[in-house]
Amino acid sequence: MKNSLLIALRELRARVWSRSFLAMSFIGPLAVLVFTYLIFAFGDEGEQKWNVLIADPTNYMQGKIMPGKDNSITYSFASNSIDHEVFREGSQYKDFDALIEINEKVLENKVSHVFFREAPSTRLRTKVQYQVERRMEEVFADEKFGISVQRYRKIKKPLLMSFVDVYDPYGESNSDNAWVGFFMGGIIILFIGLFGMTILRSVAREKSNRIVEVMMGTCSPRQLMTGKILGVGMSAMLQFLIWTVIIGFGLYWMRETLFVDILDPRNANFDAMAEQMQNQSYAAKQFSSVEYNRFVDLVYNKINFGLMLSYFIGFFIGGYLFYAAFFASLGASMGTESDGQQFVLPLVFILLIALYAGYYTMNYPGSSLVAWLQYLPFTSPVVAMVKLAQGYGEDGYQIYISMTLLYASAVAMLFIAARIYKNGILQFGHRLRLVHLLKWLRKT
Numbered sequence: 199m200k201n202s203l204l205i206a207l208r209e210l211r212a213r214v215w216s217r218s219f220l221a222m223s224f225i226g227p228l229a230v231l232v233f234t235y236l237i238f239a240f241g242d243e244g245e246q247k248w249n250v251l252i253a254d255p256t257n258y259m260q261g262k263i264m265p266g267k268d269n270s271i272t273y274s275f276a277s278n279s280i281d282h283e284v285f286r287e288g289s290q291y292k293d294f295d296a297l298i299e300i301n302e303k304v305l306e307n308k309v310s311h312v313f314f315r316e317a318p319s320t321r322l323r324t325k326v327q328y329q330v331e332r333r334m335e336e337v338f339a340d341e342k343f344g345i346s347v348q349r350y351r352k353i354k355k356p357l358l359m360s361f362v363d364v365y366d367p368y369g370e371s372n373s374d375n376a377w378v379g380f381f382m383g384g385i386i387i388l389f390i391g392l393f394g395m396t397i398l399r400s401v402a403r404e405k406s407n408r409i410v411e412v413m414m415g416t417c418s419p420r421q422l423m424t425g426k427i428l429g430v431g432m433s434a435m436l437q438f439l440i441w442t443v444i445i446g447f448g449l450y451w452m453r454e455t456l457f458v459d460i461l462d463p464r465n466a467n468f469d470a471m472a473e474q475m476q477n478q479s480y481a482a483k484q485f486s487s488v489e490y491n492r493f494v495d496l497v498y499n500k501i502n503f504g505l506m507l508s509y510f511i512g513f514f515i516g517g518y519l520f521y522a523a524f525f526a527s528l529g530a531s532m533g534t535e536s537d538g539q540q541f542v543l544p545l546v547f548i549l550l551i552a553l554y555a556g557y558y559t560m561n562y563p564g565s566s567l568v569a570w571l572q573y574l575p576f577t578s579p580v581v582a583m584v585k586l587a588q589g590y591g592e593d594g595y596q597i598y599i600s601m602t603l604l605y606a607s608a609v610a611m612l613f614i615a616a617r618i619y620k621n622g623i624l625q626f627g628h629r630l631r632l633v634h635l636l637k638w639l640r641k642t
Contacts (some may be wrong), residue, residue: 201316201417201418201422202417202425202502203428205413205421205424205428206428209428209429209430209433210429210433210436211427212222212429213429213433215541219437221496222437222459223437223441224239227444228444230441230447234449235452238456244461246294247271247272247455248326249272249289249293250273250276250294250297250326251280251296251297251298252275252299252300253276253297253300254276254277254300255278256300258300259334270322270325271322274294279299279301280299282311282367286364295314296312296313296314297313297322298313298326298330299311302332308357310357311359312360312362313363313364314360314402315364323359326359327359331356331357334357338373346398354427363466374561375500375585376498376588377496377587377588378506378582379560379584379585380556380560380580380583382582382587383556383579383582383584384556385510386510386514386517386580389434389437389518390518390521391546393430393434393522397430397522397525397526398525398526398529399529400426400529401526401529402529405530410422410624414623419616422614422623423610423619424616426526427523431518431519431522438514441533442507449497453498494588506583507583509586511571513601514579516604516608517579517604517608519605520607520608522610523608523614525545526547527619528617530618530622530623531622531638546584547574552576552580553573556577558571558581559572559581559588560584563584568581571600572600573603575608578601578604579604585597617638617639618635621638
């Protein structure tokens with residue numbers, strides 16, 4: 199074990215100080231942050247117009263909302279209470295984009311639900327909340343308390359508006375969350391591919407220049423393979439840690455400086471917005487950079503980073519060890535450095551299949567094929583991350599079974615790879631064939 203650790207540290211030092219490692223460690227996360235910012239900043243949904251139905255059985259708001267020159271929102275009123283399911287299915291409500299109910303409970307608790315058919319922009323959300331809340335203030339100040347509006351605004355409790363998808367009122371759809379799992383699974387496959395090829399090239403290079411013959415005088419083939427896999431894996435984990443710190447700091451900085459109003463409407467200056475709305479062209483410019491973007495809400499409000507990162511590390515380590523065994527055994531089996539290309543392509547193809555399995559899981563999370571793919575060690579790192587992002591629910595035990603099978607398969611593959619590595623590392627000048635791998639696997 200001591201020899202394996204020495205070899206691992208040697209591999210780690212050799213890679214940490216290489217220019218490619220340093221470049222990838224800093225340019226990679228910065229590129230991710232730039233791409234994320236572009237999605238946040240330019241992910242608006244264009245100019246929207248809303249036809250809003252206000253269900254007002256108390257008749258508090260009838261005729262009170264006057265948008266003025268703002269033509270983006272049209273209000274209609276109904277004097278009866280309307281359930282969101284009736285609004286969703288009723289043919290008489292098909293022309294309305296959103297439903298707001300103002301009843302005694304809303305007036306008492308100051309919490310209102312807005313059921314929408316398509317997600318509104320922040321511009322529309324802000325305007326709706328501003329206009330409805332201002333009219334409620336006038337009604338309360340005049341009819342209920344008999345005081346001036348200015349005085350009431352100093353003591354009033356702010357109105358909280360919850361925007362809810364009428365087709366998914368309980369938030370059961372996790373299509374956006376699934377993309378997070380797919381992205382993290384894709385990072386696992388990317389790192390496995392990059393560092394797996396690093397193992398293969400390193401073993402093949404040392405074998406071709408006969409350095410391995412010298413190293414075999416001080417350590418066993420199993421120790422050499424273990425040290426190389428551990429060393430490259432440690433460099434991968436170090437690079438992932440750097441990525442996590444830089445991306446985490448970047449997202450925090452964007453949250454605190456660039457997207458404050460989007461993430462916390464309490465920071466918005468509604469009085470200033472009201473003045474700006476008098477000039478429609480100016481308002482359009484002001485709000486164009488803060489359109490509602492579901493990716494902003496997804497990244498900052500819906501992702502459990504602690505849970506996702508902990509399972510990401512677990513599946514990354516298991517997936518890396520599983521695939522690294524293939525790359526190490528292939529590198530040791532090659533007669534020349536270019537001889538193993540015919541066997542590299544199937545490995546790359548398997549990695550691409552794992553990515554597609556994750557995409558398939560996003561679209562068909564409940565299919566029987568996905569139930570099997572999450573247990574196969576070739577595909578489980580991606581599929582399990584997508585399933586985790588979507589939510590396992592009562593089937594949470596499945597992710598533990600998936601991880602257990604992945605690590606058990608990794609141990610088995612390392613054992614098989616060690617046998618091939620031991621019998622193939624000192625073989626030179628041959629054409630690599632599948633029969634050689636089977637022969638070395640049986641040989642003691």
